[in-house]
Amino acid sequence: MRTLRYALRRLLVGALMLLALSMVVFVLLRLTPGDPVDAYVNPSSPLSPQDLLNLRASLGLDRPLPVQYLIWLREALQGDLGYASSGNGDPVLPLVLSRVGPTLLLMAVGLSIAVLAGMSAGVLGAVRRNGAADLSLSVLALAGISAPSFLLALIGLYVFAVRLGWAPSGGMETPGEPFSLPDLLRHLILPACLLSIGHGALVMRYTRGAMLEVLDADYVRTARAKGVREVAVIGLHALRNALLPVVTLIGSTIGLAVGGAVFIESVFNWPGMGLLLVTAVRARDYPVIMGATLVVGACVLLANILTDLIYVVIDPRIEVA
Incomplete structure (x- = not known):
């Protein structure tokens, strides 16, 4: 029950933070x-001053x-984020939601590689x-962080797409070919690995520091003195107790992963939220920028809330205040 109350309280705080972000x-x-109006005006067909006022x-x-x-907030709470001022003038909410899946896929694979390797x-x-x-x-971790x-x-x-030809140079699928999982993985592996480099380096540094502290603890020396196998000492005793600061880092790097995904998606033309944001900024498409920022902020806040709740699962000694 206390965990449920804590989760509801964190959701309330997250909603207030999302409101402040908007x-x-x-x-x-x-x-x-x-002028925001310029995004709605065709440069080849300028409007009269009166038409601009209207x-x-x-x-x-x-x-x-x-x-x-307040008008925007009222419409947003009803699920209406307006219409894009560029392109075909599509509704913002379906447009943004259609880009969430590719970004989540890229971030999930990239962060999974970062966590496992790190x-x-x-x-x-x-x-x-x-x-x-x-x-x-x-040395490799320092280079990856920098x-x-x-x-x-x-x-x-x-290197890998242009010179070596090991991976496609962009996109999520090969144009003109039907969708297939192997083709998706070919397009996904390179941007996901590049996204994982910086985060994997951070996870490596935090894991190493936490493990060094735990390996010098008395209960680890006691386990070794009792003849417990070294694999069990490291995996069951040391690593589990060193996970908490690593989980904290993983939760906090999700927001950083969004920033990295913006660059990765722009370079590789990956059809996700990052590419949508860059395109919207170039076109001064304010409704799309607002909608995309709101959805990204909600995803990051939700990820941080889930990270806090995972603490209790990893370490039952933690009491939810």
Whole structure:
């Protein structure tokens, strides 16, 4: 029951944070240079001053900024995020939701690779502390943390797609061919691996640090003194108790993964939320920017809430306040 109350309280806090996020983004978009009406006007067919005034009034842009936000919020709570001002003028909500799946797929595979590779490397580095493997992995982790996502994407595209031809250069499927799982995996593996590099390096560093602290604990030395096999000592005793800070990191890096996905999707033309946001910013499509930001913020907040709840599963000693 306490866990349920905690989850409901975290959902309430998340909803308030999402409301604050929408306010900030709405105000920042209105403060950007230019006129939002320009996105609705065809440059080859300019409107008269009176037509511009009528268009502004029909869009509600002639009202005070707080009133504009409240109108948008009222419609958003009813599931209406407006219509895109660019392209075919499609409804924003179906347009955004159609891009959520590809982004979640890319992030899920990328973060899974990062967690598996990072935790394995972290455990190996802690067990072989100050050895050749530990030093090599530490250097690679430092390089992975330092390299920007857009640079990794460009280098990976050039080396593995252009020069070596090991992977497609972009898209989610081969044009003109029916959908198939092997074809999807061919397009997915390279951007997912590139997305995982920075996060895997962070997971490796945190896992190594947590494991080093746990391996020096008294209960680990006691288990070894009792003759428990080293694999069991590391897997059952040390790793489980070192997971909590790693889970904290994984939950906090989901937001960073969204930022990395923007660059990865733009470089590889992956049809997800990142590519949609970049396209909307270029076209000054304010309704799409607002809708996409709202959906991304909701996904990140939900992921953080789930991370908090996983703490209790990993370590039953934690009491929900």
